[in-house]
Amino acid sequence: MTMMSTFLIIDDDISVRKMLEQLIMKNNLGKVVEELGSGEHAAEEIMFYQPDIVLIDFLLPQKDGVEIIQSCRSLGYKGKFIMISQVDNDNMIAKAYENGIIFFIHKPINRIEAINVIKGVCQNLQLERSVAMIKDAVFHIDQGKQINPQDSWKDQITPVFTDIGIVGESGYKDLLKLIGEIIILKKKSKSSNYQLQDIYLQIAEEESLLHNTPVLARTIEQRIRRTILKGLQNIAALGNDDYYNNKFTEYSSVLFDFKQVKQEIRHINNPKEDRGKINVKKFVEGVVSKLNF
Incomplete structure (x- = not known):
C-alpha cells in the first residue's frame, strides 16, 4: 500500500504557493498540511507538522531558506527539502547544496520541471519506506541473520x-x-x-x-x-x-x-x-x- 506524502510550502508569493498546492493535488502526489508566507517561525512549524517534504523559497522575509534548513537539521528533522529559487548567483546556490539541498525548482516555475522533481522525491521516499519495512520484517523473522548488501x-x-x-x-x-x-x-x-x-x-x-x-x-x-x-x-x-x-x-x-x-x-x-x-x-x-x- 502506497503511503501519501505530506508537504509544507514556504514562499512569500501566494500565487506560487497555490500553484504548487494545485500541482500536488492534481497529480495525486500527497497532501499539503500547511503554507507559510515568511521564514519567521518556519523551523518551529516544520518541527510541529513533521512533513515528509518541505518546498521552501530561497529568499524569504525574516529568515532565508538556508537558515531554516540549518535550524531544522540541528533539531533533528529528517524530511526532504526542495528549494524554490530565482537566484542565479553560483555562490548562493552552492551554499544551498552544501546545506543538503539536492533538488531545485527554478522560478518562474516550469510545471513539467516541478512535477518531475516532486514525483522523484516522492518515489525516493516510498522506496526508503519499503526498504525499511523489508528490513524490519527480515529482522523479526530471524534476528540472528544479518542483511549484508555488499556492493x-x-x-x-x-x-x-x-x-x-x-x-x-x-x-x-x-x-x-x-x-x-x-x-x-x-x-x-x-x-x-x-x-x-x-x-x-x-x-x-x-x-x-x-x-x-x-x-x-x-x-x-x-x-x-x-x-x-x-x-x-x-x-x-x-x-x-x-x-x-x-x-x-x-x-x-x-x-x-x-x-x-x-x-x-x-x-x-x-x-x-x-x-x-x-x-x-x-x-x-x-x-x-x-x-x-
Whole structure:
C-alpha cells in the first residue's frame, strides 16, 4: 500500500504557493498540511507538522531558506527539502547544496520541471519506506541473520549511468569511487557533511599508491567533471529530440540543474549560446538518492 506524502510550502508569493498546492493535488502526489508566507517561525512549524517534504523559497522575509534548513537539521528533522529559487548567483546556490539541498525548482516555475522533481522525491521516499519495512520484517523473522548488501549499489547504479550514456567514459571509475566513499559516509549518518575536495584527494592518494605514480586531486576532479558533463550533454540531446522522453523527465531535474539542461539544449540548437554547467555535488547526491544501500 502506497503511503501519501505530506508537504509544507514556504514562499512569500501566494500565487506560487497555490500553484504548487494545485500541482500536488492534481497529480495525486500527497497532501499539503500547511503554507507559510515568511521564514519567521518556519523551523518551529516544520518541527510541529513533521512533513515528509518541505518546498521552501530561497529568499524569504525574516529568515532565508538556508537558515531554516540549518535550524531544522540541528533539531533533528529528517524530511526532504526542495528549494524554490530565482537566484542565479553560483555562490548562493552552492551554499544551498552544501546545506543538503539536492533538488531545485527554478522560478518562474516550469510545471513539467516541478512535477518531475516532486514525483522523484516522492518515489525516493516510498522506496526508503519499503526498504525499511523489508528490513524490519527480515529482522523479526530471524534476528540472528544479518542483511549484508555488499556492493549492490553498483548493480543499481549501472542502469542509471547507462541511461545517461557515461559508462565507459574516462572518469567513470573515479565517479564510482567518489559515490562509494559518499555512501560509506551516509551509512554512518544520513545527514553527513563532506567536502568533495577531501574525497578527490583520498582517491588521488590511493591511485598514486596503486600505480606508484603521483596523481593529483585536480586530475581526479577534472575526469569526474568531464564524465558528468557528458551525461548532461546526452540528457539535453534526448530532451531536444523529445521533451517528454522518459529518461529526460526522470534524470533532467534529479541529477542536473534543470536550468542548465535547458541552457545545453539552447547550445545544441545554437552553438553560439553558452553550454550548460554541471554541479558535481548535486549529481552525486541525486544518484545516491536513487540507491538502496
